[in-house]
Amino acid sequence: MQPKDMTKNEAFKGFTNEACPFLPCHQGVKREFNCLFCYCPLIAYECPGPYEVYTDKNGLTRKDCSACKLPHDGYLQSWNFIQKWLEYPVVWKGEKQTDPPTRRPRPPGAPEDEDED
Numbered sequence: 705m706q707p708k709d710m711t712k713n714e715a716f717k718g719f720t721n722e723a724c725p726f727l728p729c730h731q732g733v734k735r736e737f738n739c740l741f742c743y744c745p746l747i748a749y750e751c752p753g754p755y756e757v758y759t760d761k762n763g764l765t766r767k768d769c770s771a772c773k774l775p776h777d778g779y780l781q782s783w784n785f786i787q788k789w790l791e792y793p794v795v796w797k798g799e800k801q802t803d804p805p806t807r808r809p810r811p812p813g814a815p816e817d818e819d820e821d
């Protein structure tokens with residue numbers, strides 16, 4: 705059992721850095737603005753966010769996540785979103801987001817999610 709399983713205090717799941725000069729750095733967030741995932745843990749993995757693809761000055765293909773609210777919109781909602789997608793992370797192949805967006809990767813043989821977001 706991990707410490708987070710033994711507490712009802714969920715403060716570790718999010719916070720808003722009101723002192724940050726860039727807040728709000730992503731437009732359209734309706735719930736509490738979660739700054740915990742300022743550097744999104746999914747940046748190197750497949751994700752469902754509305755990222756754009758660009759090539760940086762070193763010639764690397766990267767995501768521009770300016771339009772994505774998923775790791776920021778609500779403390780609990782964004783925490784749950786990140787945990788869910790990190791259950792089975794798959795390295796991003798450097799391709800554009802699809803339409804509809806990428807579905808959450810599942811281990812071989814695992815049932816499809818019914819509550820996919």
Ligand code: SF4
Nearest residue numbers: 744746751753769772
């Ligand atoms: S598009 Fe959104 S979910 Fe995907 S890596 Fe960027 S910030 Fe994270």
